[in-house]
Amino acid sequence: MTHSRLPVLGPLRLLTLAAALMFSLAHADEYADVSQLVRTGKLPEALTKADQYLASKPRDPQMRFLKGVIQRDSGKTTDAIATFTRLTEDFPELPEPYNNLAVLYAGQSQFDKARTALEMAIRTNPSYATAHENLGDVYAKLASQAYNKALQLDASNSGVPPKLALIRELFSPAGAKNQRPSPVPTAPSVAPAPTPVATKPAPTLPGPVVSKAPPAPTIAAPAAVQTPATPPAHAAPTAAVSSPAASATPAAAAAPSSSNASKDAEAAVLAWAKAWAARDVKAYLASYGKDFSPPGSMSRSAWEDERRQRITSKSKISVKLENLAVTASGNTAVAKFRQDYKANGLAVSSRKTLDLVKNGERWQIVKESTGT
Amino acid sequence: MMAGRLTADMGRSVLNTLLLTLAIAGASPSHALGHKRTDKSKAVRQDVVVAKDTDGVAEARLIEVYRLIGQAQNREALAKADRLVEDFPHFQLAQLVHGDLLTAQTRAIKTFGDVPDTVARSASAALAELREESQRRVRALRERPAPGTLPSQFLALSQKSKHAIAVDASRSRLYLFENSPAGLNLVADYYISVGKAGTAKIAEGDQRTPLGVYYITSNLDPKSLKDFYGSGALPISYPNILDSKRGKTGSGIWLHGTPPNQFSRPPQATDGCVVLANPDLQHIIRTVEVRTTPVVIASQLQWVAPQKTRAESKPFEDALHGWRNAKTSGNLQQVLTYYTPDFNSNGKTLMQWTPTLKTELDQAQGRTIQLKDVSYLRWTDAADTMVVTFGEVADGTRVGWTKRQYWIRQENQWKIFFEGVI
Numbered sequence: 001m002t003h004s005r006l007p008v009l010g011p012l013r014l015l016t017l018a019a020a021l022m023f024s025l026a027h028a029d030e031y032a033d034v035s036q037l038v039r040t041g042k043l044p045e046a047l048t049k050a051d052q053y054l055a056s057k058p059r060d061p062q063m064r065f066l067k068g069v070i071q072r073d074s075g076k077t078t079d080a081i082a083t084f085t086r087l088t089e090d091f092p093e094l095p096e097p098y099n100n101l102a103v104l105y106a107g108q109s110q111f112d113k114a115r116t117a118l119e120m121a122i123r124t125n126p127s128y129a130t131a132h133e134n135l136g137d138v139y140a141k142l143a144s145q146a147y148n149k150a151l152q153l154d155a156s157n158s159g160v161p162p163k164l165a166l167i168r169e170l171f172s173p174a175g176a177k178n179q180r181p182s183p184v185p186t187a188p189s190v191a192p193a194p195t196p197v198a199t200k201p202a203p204t205l206p207g208p209v210v211s212k213a214p215p216a217p218t219i220a221a222p223a224a225v226q227t228p229a230t231p232p233a234h235a236a237p238t239a240a241v242s243s244p245a246a247s248a249t250p251a252a253a254a255a256p257s258s259s260n261a262s263k264d265a266e267a268a269v270l271a272w273a274k275a276w277a278a279r280d281v282k283a284y285l286a287s288y289g290k291d292f293s294p295p296g297s298m299s300r301s302a303w304e305d306e307r308r309q310r311i312t313s314k315s316k317i318s319v320k321l322e323n324l325a326v327t328a329s330g331n332t333a334v335a336k337f338r339q340d341y342k343a344n345g346l347a348v349s350s351r352k353t354l355d356l357v358k359n360g361e362r363w364q365i366v367k368e369s370t371g372t
Numbered sequence: 373m374m375a376g377r378l379t380a381d382m383g384r385s386v387l388n389t390l391l392l393t394l395a396i397a398g399a400s401p402s403h404a405l406g407h408k409r410t411d412k413s414k415a416v417r418q419d420v421v422v423a424k425d426t427d428g429v430a431e432a433r434l435i436e437v438y439r440l441i442g443q444a445q446n447r448e449a450l451a452k453a454d455r456l457v458e459d460f461p462h463f464q465l466a467q468l469v470h471g472d473l474l475t476a477q478t479r480a481i482k483t484f485g486d487v488p489d490t491v492a493r494s495a496s497a498a499l500a501e502l503r504e505e506s507q508r509r510v511r512a513l514r515e516r517p518a519p520g521t522l523p524s525q526f527l528a529l530s531q532k533s534k535h536a537i538a539v540d541a542s543r544s545r546l547y548l549f550e551n552s553p554a555g556l557n558l559v560a561d562y563y564i565s566v567g568k569a570g571t572a573k574i575a576e577g578d579q580r581t582p583l584g585v586y587y588i589t590s591n592l593d594p595k596s597l598k599d600f601y602g603s604g605a606l607p608i609s610y611p612n613i614l615d616s617k618r619g620k621t622g623s624g625i626w627l628h629g630t631p632p633n634q635f636s637r638p639p640q641a642t643d644g645c646v647v648l649a650n651p652d653l654q655h656i657i658r659t660v661e662v663r664t665t666p667v668v669i670a671s672q673l674q675w676v677a678p679q680k681t682r683a684e685s686k687p688f689e690d691a692l693h694g695w696r697n698a699k700t701s702g703n704l705q706q707v708l709t710y711y712t713p714d715f716n717s718n719g720k721t722l723m724q725w726t727p728t729l730k731t732e733l734d735q736a737q738g739r740t741i742q743l744k745d746v747s748y749l750r751w752t753d754a755a756d757t758m759v760v761t762f763g764e765v766a767d768g769t770r771v772g773w774t775k776r777q778y779w780i781r782q783e784n785q786w787k788i789f790f791e792g793v794i
Binding site: 135136139140142143144145146147148149150151152153 | 457461462464465467468470471472474475477478485487488491494495498499502633634
């Protein structure tokens, strides 16, 4: 799932960027093709291709989701609302369609509806960062409206409507397994049924829940699911990563996994955070594997230049990782944690997921996503 | 704001502390409503009422929101506030609290009505008024009249008056009583607004609400009223005899409702009228009777036990009986000792009015005068006065008069300074 670069209200909105994007091999190309067409602005072609796909797989949630995004980008708000509404009806466990419905409603100044949709998204997935942040903006907008009504102020005083963050691509079912107990029903290559423990979203929740239930066993099932080839994903760096500053003290929570692979992968994550905080650009960039896909259509070298510029421009960076949970299987690992980033007065806390692959003896990041 | 910290609990403690500071947390709605409905027929009011055209409901729901905030249940408070503003979109105070609860979802609340600074500056008066309204509503609900006590003005109310109203301007509160043979019983009370310039009306246009003992004089057809007056209007008898004697001017003091775009108005907002929320006013209009319902408006009501007031009113009762006995005796000179030199009956001086009195004595022909359905309400400010209403009937006659007298205590003697047939 990549995140649109819409104009946003505050600096924090930029933080909610991608989360895991894991296409099943069979369909990844078609999703990727449509996404590519959207990215390059070829909306009619994208819509045609999406419709072609949906002709044979009318229930497919990912392509329907993409179609909704295309409709929205094409200015067909009513159609997009209909598409996402039907997605929420067919797949009530997915938070993303609710989020995008909220974006569309907010665009129409229907903030009550936007709020309801976002609250549904969060009910579906309590740690869904984008929805939380969008909801924060909607609450602020509704509060402003309430205050205006309270003080009988002209509605024209209420300022511009917030621009909420649109989710541009849907999790694949496999990728979603870490977040959601029930995989999308019609999705291809559905992973093994989640263990009973896994029906709890505990592993992705911050703080208290994790501390109560050791996440290791919970994570086992989904981790296994993620093992198969993860095609280079459109990971987008977070704003935290892209606009950081100053010196760091990584403080990692205990990693629950008992396997050596997990420990090694965890060490790689800690080293990454430490390099970042130390503004050691060389070590920081070396944390990323050659398969790492920079966000958008950015080339690897352009991305590296941007990272270097952003990191070295800060006088002090602090990166703290909390609730770090690493699950490894074979040569792949997934690290999930809360990242508390501070630099030059900016303090940002966000959830992050790093996908790592073992190259030789080194664990390297192949995908970096923010949000749940 | 950060995703993980964005919870409904955020800002809870501050808002909670704030509301506690405002002495809101302890205002439990059960307590608030405890005195409101004691008669069985209206006991349904104790339940959760969803109808929006019922009196007092909006406030009770607001107080429930306050109570939840006081218990740090912001999520539940927000849910209830959502529904409250949906049902009463023009209840500005509810909107303010709703705004705070929404804001508390994203950041800590610093003050009650935590509007953006620019708004706080541009609408500072309106904001202050809403805060005042909140405090007055809460105070009136927290500081209840002691059970069994009545406003000190209500010394005796005959069964001719089925209801009575008392207004406490300091609390922005109107109290509605039902009058049963067992006595007055407080059945409801409502937030009200008074004059922009407060109370103690003296002159026309002074934007003050009069203080004194009045009666409802009519019930105006809402269709004849502008939207501004809301669901109806009950004019009261300002200026009364005492007011006129004191040279007070002005007219058209009503109990009336609120315009469509305002559920309630600030504590001091009117040109002198007493303004209630429309559902509350409608309940009063449906309940009370024209002419026989007294309306006492005080800057601050004193609530006292009826037995205490009975003891204090003994000297007056003795004077009233003395007057009656004098009238029964037929001795004009003795009767005249009960009247003040500046007596005035609708423009007639005591001398001009004496023939009328003599005629009454002649008609009675020594028969015993009976006073029936005696009511007297005491009004004490610079002067100590009594507004007295009764039926005056001579034994053996079928009909008499319904009379109203104004008495005043002068050098510990109660004397009549007005008498008229109503």
